[in-house]
Amino acid sequence: MFWTTPEFPVVVKALNEGFLVTLQLFFVTIIGAVPLGLIISFGSMSRWAPLRRPVRWALARKGRKPGRVAKALSAFRPISLICRLVVWAIRGTPLILQIIALFYVPGMLDLFTWGGGESSRFAAVAVAFIINYACYFSEIYRGGIQSVPVGQQEAGQVLGMTRTQIFFKVTLLQMIKRIVPPMSNEIITLVKDTSLARAISLKEVIWVAESFMKGNQGISGLLWPLFFVAVYYLVFSGVVTLLLGRLEKKLAYFQ
Amino acid sequence: MAILEVHNIEKHFGPTRVLEDISFALEKGQALAIIGSSGSGKTTLLRCLNFLETPDKGRIVVGGETLFDAEGPNSRKEQDIRRKRLHFGLVFQSFNLFPQYTALQNVTLASQLLAKERPDFKQNKKQIFAQIEEEGRELLERMGLANRAGHYPSQLSGGQQQRVAIARALALKPDILCFDEPTSALDPELTGEVLKVIRGLADQHTTMIIVTHEMAFARDVADQVMFMDRGLIVEQGPARQVIENPREERTRQFLARYH
Numbered sequence: 001m002f003w004t005t006p007e008f009p010v011v012v013k014a015l016n017e018g019f020l021v022t023l024q025l026f027f028v029t030i031i032g033a034v035p036l037g038l039i040i041s042f043g044s045m046s047r048w049a050p051l052r053r054p055v056r057w058a059l060a061r062k063g064r065k066p067g068r069v070a071k072a073l074s075a076f077r078p079i080s081l082i083c084r085l086v087v088w089a090i091r092g093t094p095l096i097l098q099i100i101a102l103f104y105v106p107g108m109l110d111l112f113t114w115g116g117g118e119s120s121r122f123a124a125v126a127v128a129f130i131i132n133y134a135c136y137f138s139e140i141y142r143g144g145i146q147s148v149p150v151g152q153q154e155a156g157q158v159l160g161m162t163r164t165q166i167f168f169k170v171t172l173l174q175m176i177k178r179i180v181p182p183m184s185n186e187i188i189t190l191v192k193d194t195s196l197a198r199a200i201s202l203k204e205v206i207w208v209a210e211s212f213m214k215g216n217q218g219i220s221g222l223l224w225p226l227f228f229v230a231v232y233y234l235v236f237s238g239v240v241t242l243l244l245g246r247l248e249k250k251l252a253y254f255q
Numbered sequence: 256m257a258i259l260e261v262h263n264i265e266k267h268f269g270p271t272r273v274l275e276d277i278s279f280a281l282e283k284g285q286a287l288a289i290i291g292s293s294g295s296g297k298t299t300l301l302r303c304l305n306f307l308e309t310p311d312k313g314r315i316v317v318g319g320e321t322l323f324d325a326e327g328p329n330s331r332k333e334q335d336i337r338r339k340r341l342h343f344g345l346v347f348q349s350f351n352l353f354p355q356y357t358a359l360q361n362v363t364l365a366s367q368l369l370a371k372e373r374p375d376f377k378q379n380k381k382q383i384f385a386q387i388e389e390e391g392r393e394l395l396e397r398m399g400l401a402n403r404a405g406h407y408p409s410q411l412s413g414g415q416q417q418r419v420a421i422a423r424a425l426a427l428k429p430d431i432l433c434f435d436e437p438t439s440a441l442d443p444e445l446t447g448e449v450l451k452v453i454r455g456l457a458d459q460h461t462t463m464i465i466v467t468h469e470m471a472f473a474r475d476v477a478d479q480v481m482f483m484d485r486g487l488i489v490e491q492g493p494a495r496q497v498i499e500n501p502r503e504e505r506t507r508q509f510l511a512r513y514h
Contacts, residue, residue: 155351158305159365159427160341162333169364173355254354255409 002224011212011225018208019232025126025194025204030187032130037137043083044142051076083138090135096196099128103200118203125197129190136186144179145171177251184244191237205229256319258283258462259304259431264313266299266486273299275486277313281431281479284460288467288477288494292509296486297466298348301433304464305345306336317342317430344429348436350416352408358419359404362426363391369427394422398452414445418452425456432456434465450476470513474498482506 002008052074059066066074090098103124107113114120148171156166198207208216209225257280266274274296281287289297302308304315306323315323322339352361366387370376376383395404398418408416417437424432434453438446450472456463457476467473473480473494480497482490482505490503501507 149351151347151349151351152353154307155347155353156365157307158340158343158345159423160337161365161368162337165368169368170353177355254407 002228007212007219007222010217010219011222011228014208014212014216015205015225015229015232018203018205019236021122021197021202022194022204022232023236025122025129025197025202026190028126029129029133029190029194032126033133033137036130036134038141040083040087040134040138041141041145043079044087044138045145046077046079046083048079049074049077087135087138090132091139095128095132095193096199098132099125099196099199102128121197121200121202125200125202129194129197133186133190137183140179140182140186141175143182144175147178148174173251177254180244180248180251184241184248187240187244188237191240192233205232257281258318260314260316261304262314262316264300264303264310264315266296266303266308266310273486274303274310277486277488279481279488279491281462281464283462285478286457286461286463286465286476287479287481288465288473289481289483290467290470290473290509291483291489294485295483297483298435300483301345301435301464301466304431304433305343306340307345341427342430344424344427344432346417346420346424346432346434346437348439350408350413350420350440352416352420352423354408357405357407358395358400358411358415358422359388359391361408361419362394362422363387365423366390366426391422391426394425395419397455398422399448412445413441414448417441417445417449421449421452421456431462431464434463434467436466436468438467438469468513470498470510482509484509 055066055070055074059070103114103121114124152170152174153166156170161169194204195206197204198210201207206226206229209229212219212222212225214220259281261280262278264274264277265272277296277300279287289300291297299308303310310323310325312325313323314321314325321327322342353364356364367384370383370387373383392401392404395401398421400415400418400422403411403415403419406415408419411419417440421437437453438449441449446469450469453463453465454472454476465473465477475494477494479491480494481488482497482501482503484505490497490501490506492502497506498510501510
């Protein structure tokens with residue numbers, strides 16, 4: 001069997017190093033995308049409509065009723081529009097394409113280059129992952145926030161709380177409770193999506209496994225490392241599932 | 256002098272007029288019951304008083320201070336609206352307790368947050384919080400819930416939840432306590448315990464506005480009764496007179512359905 005071969009310890013050592021990169025990418029993405037997603041979700045829900053007042057003022061001066069154009073202008077919410085467009089573009093294209101574009105396009109347009117080293121590849125991939133996952137998270141957050149009954153907010157308001165206090169003391173925990181199951185789904189997907197980073201040759205675990213097919217440290221033509229990698233993913237997603245399940249249980253004390 | 260004066264309040268939702276020329280006054284220590292069919296504007300009126308809705312026209316005066324004047328310059332600053340809101344308390348039809356907090360925490364949360372704005376908060380934090388908790392426990396005791404302080408809303412019956420909500424509203428010592436159909440979400444068995452608590456508040460001369468469908472309760476507990484229909488005040492007067500001898504035909508028709 002493959003674990004009795006002399007290549008086994010060499011391959012495992014290399015896979016461990018590759019999986020460390022996978023883990024780094026996973027955690028950096030979570031740390032970046034969880035808060036960024038919240039900002040995007042607030043942006044999507046922004047009701048800031050800068051043209052509403054001028055339109056109303058102009059109509060009042062002329063004594064006219066709002067027509068179709070006036071209504072459209074009043075409903076123009078730039079922040080919300082931009083955020084929803086970004087979410088649409090990111091969710092509407094493959095992540096692998098976004099990684100490649102983010103890595104090569106700035107150089108092609110002479111804006112800047114990420115450089116060629118392993119760390120700069122990691123940086124580019126991390127940025128792509130953070131943006132991509134933040135967009136998915138933002139929609140989950142939005143659903144979570146909007147599913148908290150409006151009566152909760154009103155109860156806070158009549159008790160003299162500020163909007164910030166209502167968000168942090170009343171809405172947030174109820175929202176977290178509601179988003180844990182869909183977030184778990186997304187996070188499990190992220191565990192496996194990290195393998196897309198090899199599109200720009202980041203040396204994550206799948207890339208390393210493949211290298212033993214193509215030739216690495218004098219070893220080539222090995223297929224088993226690729227399948228062996230499944231164990232790494234299974235163990236890690238198992239741990240993540242357990243932790244998120246525990247969080248879900250912890251929040252089960254209220255309804 | 257009346258603690259609350261409402262002058263010519265009008266409110267539209269789009270083209271629909273929900274409130275029209277609403278004017279009334281309420282004396283300190285009195286209870287006003289508002290009756291009327293669904294969609295007559297009762298709830299919207301309470302929401303206007305609590306600044307959850309902004310009237311299109313009219314004035315609201317509490318204790319001689321104009322809190323809202325549709326004509327005047329109205330600060331939309333959160334800080335100012337919050338301060339004005341604290342003159343009123345509101346008990347919702349569906350309780351709206353915070354599910355992640357215990358009964359006691361529901362009662363004390365707002366007071367704790369407000370206390371943080373006190374200049375002496377940092378030095379006396381411990382005493383202030385201890386006092387707030389003490390007051391919270393006393394309120395729950397008055398509601399007959401002394402042994403439920405540590406329960407979460409989901410562990411309480413509807414009647415108990417509503418009594419916690421009443422304690423929560425009382426914790427901020429509002430000038431005027433508003434009830435929006437406080438028993439409509441409760442089954443008849445639980446209605447009694449909530450009405451008993453409100454009756455107790457009336458006996459202690461708490462200034463209250465109660466939107467209700469319990470006619471007998473309105474007659475026995477309220478000092479004044481106001482009947483609303485399609486956004487208008489049809490009739491207002493001493494509770495017993497309005498319920499038992501209404502002057503207006505429309506009021507009679509409405510009450511006939513309850514007997």
